[in-house]
Amino acid sequence: MFSITKADGILWAIAFITGCVFSLFQWGWLGVLALGGMLYSGRRWGGKVWLRLPSSQSFAIATGVALLAMAYVWLRTPQPGVNDISSLVPRLEGLNLPSTVLVEGRVETTPLPNRAGRRRFFLGVERYQNLSQVPAQSEVLQGRASGRLYVTLPAAEGAKLHPSQRIQISGRLYLPRGGGSEFFRAFNFRRQLQLQNTFAGLAGNKVTILDQGSPWGLWALRQRIIQVHAQGLGDRYGAVVSAMVLGNRAVAIPFEVRDSFRRVGLSHALAASGFHTAILLAVVLAVTRFLPQQWRYGLGAGVLVLFACLSGFAPSAIRAVLMGLAGLVALVNGQKGQPLVILLAIATAMLIYNPLWIEDIGFQLSFLATLGLIVSARPISDRLDWLPTPLRNLVAVPLAATLWVLPLSLAIFGIFPVYGLLANVLANLPLVLLTVGGFISAMVGLLVPPVGSALAWLLYYPTAFLLWLIQTIGQWPGATIALGSLGWLQVVVLYGLIVLGWLSPRWRRRWFLLFTLGVTLVLVPFILRQNTLFQATVLANTQVPTLVVQQPAGTVVINGGDPQGLTAFLAQEGINRIDWAVASDRQYRQQQGWREIHGITPIRQFTDVPTAKSDPAYREMLTTLKVPHQSLPLRQPVQLGQVKITVLRADPAILTLEMGNSQWLFVSDPSRDAAQTDWLAVTPVEPPQVLWWWGRKLTPRLFEIVKPRSVILSRNALDPAIARYLKEKEIPYFVVGEAGEVRWQADGSLKANAPQNDGLI
Structure with missing residues (x-):
């Protein structure tokens, strides 16, 4: 008779989590069957080692649990309803109506700034109607609707909004673009909104505010805490301290501060995580030593629950709070907790509650870091016995967490913070002060705001020191190294090495060999790629056309209008330097990203097309960039390695790009009169393999004149008439707003960055 043991329960919990992970891949169910079959066969017919594992029947049940977990994830994945507001987009397109609409609904989240300076929030939709400057086209479609919208607003308009308000808002309705992952793991905006039950933006x-809604709620408590800290410390420092209490998902932290924390491996300090709950719980238990035990533990539990509420129930915060509560329960019962079993139980329970959290990066990194602390902190500390005990623990804790987080982090971001361990050690004390002081001033500020602000003021110098420390370390040479995104096979092997060192005492003694194998697995493909790769990628930026050419002689980048997207691409490709930067115009609005890009990825040489217009802001940017600069000459090729650029026309730009044996023609046409087409009609140009076009007005006449073999269009969408023309002429074309990034390879082939079923990224 089959009896259920503790080992069986642990196995099935692991199987459930494994099934959730495998659900992120298109053929994940085959992987589950293969893994389950292998374990079942090994247990039934294997040798003595297999006899230590649960029974073969238990493995068969585990396989079924994993398959059920996959089905559970798919069933819980949100889908748009029949009356969802997203269905309005194709209806407007079908009637050739503008995408401008007027929507009524309730604000569901606190508006926070995005990198473009606008406010973003979610709106629960109630009613809609279409708008048009042509009276006959206005209000053709109207009525009730359901679903949510991801809304962005100008900062001034969004600043007066808060959750529960009923508002009326006008703007452009759109469907979010999915992120490709065939060759570049671009951010999948559509998928992220889908996970939050939102299908349109x-x-x-x-x-217009129709109803002020309720002035009470957790959002009001968060806003009061933010105001208390801002009044005592100023907006910049106050936001940092508020993040210690509320987490970065609820606070408008300046993006340059976020980026500086990320560069030195301290992103977790701004997130609601176990670091903060551990400090708060330790302080509460220490301060209440004189109270009865039940009061002490009750206050500790209350602080943890309050922290979870204030943080907005972020998955990482929920995990940290549940771990803290489990520890308190063990203390109350006088038992020694089993942290690994508790962590497994919490992960399983959280995924049963919301299996979509398996795609949350914070959830993934939080559990991996905690697992690292549980299983690796003590062995690492023992290896560091030559250090003083306090310093040994300071080093062992971040090192253990980093060890388990790094493979996944490299797969997602492709960046390694060189001084991350040092930054964690040096920043430990100020972070503890800010966490405790921020929480105390927040609690007092909820009752008496002026007193809370006065207490927050005491944190001014610790906050200033922390930011100075982080910015200083971030400016050290080689503060970050872009190693490129790891392939999932590399990630699996790296975690296999880590698990081998954890479970096998013999391999644990040979940790240096495991370390060498891991470093080799990361560095050898990186070095080979940098010394052999020759390819070019048009990024999915429709505001400023952007091209990145990778070759052994050096990286070439044309235009830098989107620093966030460009630097993310460079990091994932393992590019640590731009050898030749090219600006196709001299307008600051189009080229303002170069300064931020240079701060992250250094630029060796900067050139621009000598256009007639050059605004003062652009010239100021050149002086602050502190990079060798020159203008490209007209009709004289400039070359780096296998890349040769020739300016045919400067204002607006028409360039020829020779890459190996392939020739591109870049046409920038920002006017509405198709002037570039007229110029090309009287100027002989050799038919290119690829026409790369960006502008406002596009006509079939351009293709008749240029006669390209392929076309890449840096725009959101393509006119149906032009699409039909290109299909009739059998000219392959790519619209980056729809296809995503487009990659050219040395053999002359073009490939779009098609979306893959890979939710891990």
């Missing part, structure tokens, strides 16, 4: 411009 609204670029709003004007809002």
Whole structure:
């Protein structure tokens, strides 16, 4: 008779989590069957080692649990309803109506700034109607709707909004673009919104408040805490201290501060995590030593629950709070907790509650870091016995967490913070002070705001020191190294090496060999790639056309209008330096990203097309960039390695790009009169293999004149008439707003960055 043991329960919990992970891959169910079959066969017919594992029947049940977990994830994945507001987009397109709409609904989240300086929030939709400058086209479609919208607003309009308000907002309705992952793991905006039950976005411009809603709620407590800290410390420092209490998902932290923390491996300090709950719980238990035991533990539990509420129930915060509560329960019962079993139980329970959290990066990294602390902190500390005990623990804790987080982090971001361990050690004390002081001033500020602000003021110098420390370390040479995104096979092997060192005492003694194998697995493919790769990628940026050429002689980048997207691409490709930067115009609005890009990925040489217009802001940027600069000459090729650029026309730019044996023609046409087409009609140009076009007005006449073999269009969408023309002429074309990034390879082939079923990224 089959009896259930503790080992069986642990196995099935692991199987459930494994099934959730495998659900992120298109053929994940085959992987589950293969893994389950292998373990079942090994247990039934294997040798003595297999006899230590649960029974073969238990493995068969575990395989079924994993398959059920996959089905559970798919069933819980949100889908748009029949009356969802997203269905309005194709209806507007079908009637050739503008995408401008007027929407009524309730604000569901606190508006926070995005990198473009606008406010973003979610709106629960109630009613809609279409708008048009042509009276006959206005209000053709109207009625009730359901679902949510991801809304962005100008900062001034969004600043007056808060959750529960009923508003009326006008703007452009759109469907979010999915992120490709065939060759570049671009951020999948559509998928991230889908996980939050949202299938459309609204670029709003004007809002009218219809109902002020309730002035109470957790959002109001968070806003009061933010105001208390801002009044005592100023907006910049106050936001950092508030993040210690509320987490970065609820606070408008300046993006340059976020980036500086990320560069030195301290992103977790701004997130609601176990670091903060451990400090708060330790302080509460220490301060209440004189109270009865039940009061002490009750207050500790209350602080943890309050922290979870204030943080907005972020998955990483929930995990940390549940671990803390489990520890308190063990103390109350006088038992020694089993942290690994507790962590497994919490992970399983959280995924049963919301299996979609398996795609949350914070959830993934939080559990991996905690697992590292449980299983690796003590062995690492023992290896560091030559250090003083306090310093040994300071080093062992971040090192253990980093060890388990690094493979996944490299797969997602492709960046290694060289001084991350040192930054964690040096920043430990100020982070503890800010966490405790921030929480105390927040609690007092909820009752008496002026007193809370006065207490927050005491944190001014610790906050200033922390930011100075982080910015200083971030400016050290080689503060970050872009190693490129790891392949999932590399990630699996790296975690296999880590698990081998954890479970096998013999391999643990040979830790240096495991370390060498891991470093080799990361560095050898990186070095080979940098010394052999020759390819070019047009990024999915429709505002400023952007091209990155990778070759052994050096990286070439054309235009830097989107620093966030470009630097993310460079990091994932393992590019640590731009050898030749090219600006196709001299307008600051189009080229303002170069300064931020240079701060992350150094630029060796900067050139621009000698256009007639050059605004003062652009010239100021050149002086602050502190990079050798020159203008490209007209009709004289400039070369780096296998890349040769020739300016045919400067204002606006027409360039020929020779890459190996392939020739591109880049046409920038920002005017509405198709002037570039007229110029090309009287100027002989050799038909290119690829026409790369960006502008406002596009006509079939351009293709008749240029006669390209392929076309890449840096725009959001393509006119149906032009699409039909290109299909009739059998000219392959790619619209980056729809296809995503487009890659050219040395053999002359073009490939779009098609979306893959890979939710891990």
